[in-house]
Amino acid sequence: MQYYQYNYMLPPQISDAIARVVTSFAKEHDLKYELTRQGLPVWVVADSLGHRTNSVRIESITVPEGSLLSFTPDAYEDETDVHNGLIVLTRKLPSAEDIIAKRSILEVDRLVFQDTQPYQGEVDFVLWRRLADVWERAAELDLREVHTREMPLPLSS
C-alpha cells in the first residue's frame, strides 16, 4: 500500500477551480455532483442510468513525492429483491485493478507554478479536459465483481 494522506490544505485557487469545473461540467451534462464528500477533500460527479451509476472522484492527495489530484472513474450496478423480509442487494462493481489502471493523476505543482499569472481559465480548461476524459472511462468500466448483501427493510416501509 502506498503512503498517502488526504490533502486538506489545497491552495484555495485550486479548490475553487475544482468546484467551478465540477459544477459546470455536471450542469452541462445533467449530472449529480458533490463539492467535497463527507468532509473529505473529494469532489464527485455521478449519474445513474437505469440500474447503473457511473462516477468520477477527484481526490486531493499528498504522497511523499508531492501533492496531486487523482481523477478516479468508478461505477456500480444494483439489483434489489425482497426475500424473507429482507432486502437482498446485488451490487456489481469494477475490479480495483481496473479502477487504478483507468485513474488519471495531475500534479498540483504544475497548476500552482502558474499562480502569479492570470491563469484561471487555463487551469479550468486543464481540469475540465481531465474530468471529461475520465468520465468517459467510467462508462467503459466492466462490472466483474458481484457482491450480495442482505439488509433489513426500512421501518418506514
Place this chain on the structure above:
Amino acid sequence: MAHFYHYTSRVAAQMAIATGYLHPGSDGVVYLTDDTYATGAAAAQYLGIPVIGPSLSTPVGVAPLTKPMETVCIIPDDRVPGLTHSGAVRAAPFREYSTGRVIYLGGGREFRYPRPIDIAGLMWIALPVP
C-alpha cells in the same frame, strides 16, 4: 411518527450536542438514513462512510477526524421538514485510495438534508464496540 437516523462518532455527537444542531458539513448536507443498524460496523458498511472525515485545525497542524460509527441520533420526521422516505438513494461504495479496493460496499438508504437539524432533547443510542 416515522424517524430518520444519523450515525456518527462520539466526538462529532458531542460537538453537535454542544451546539444543539446537526450542521451540514462542507458538502452542504447532513447525512441521514431510515435504515436501522445494530452495530457501527454495519452502519459504516452499508452507508459507505469514509474512515476519516473533516479536519480540525490544531496547534500542531491540521488533524483529520476519524469516523468510527459509535452512536446514532434518532430524529423524528417533524425535525426534518420536507424530507420524505421516498427521497432515498443507495449509498455509494467507499474505496481505499491507494489500492482502489472496496472497504465498504454501501447500498444502504441515504438521505442528504440541506439544513441544520435541531436535535435538542433527542435520544442518542450508543452502538456496540466491534
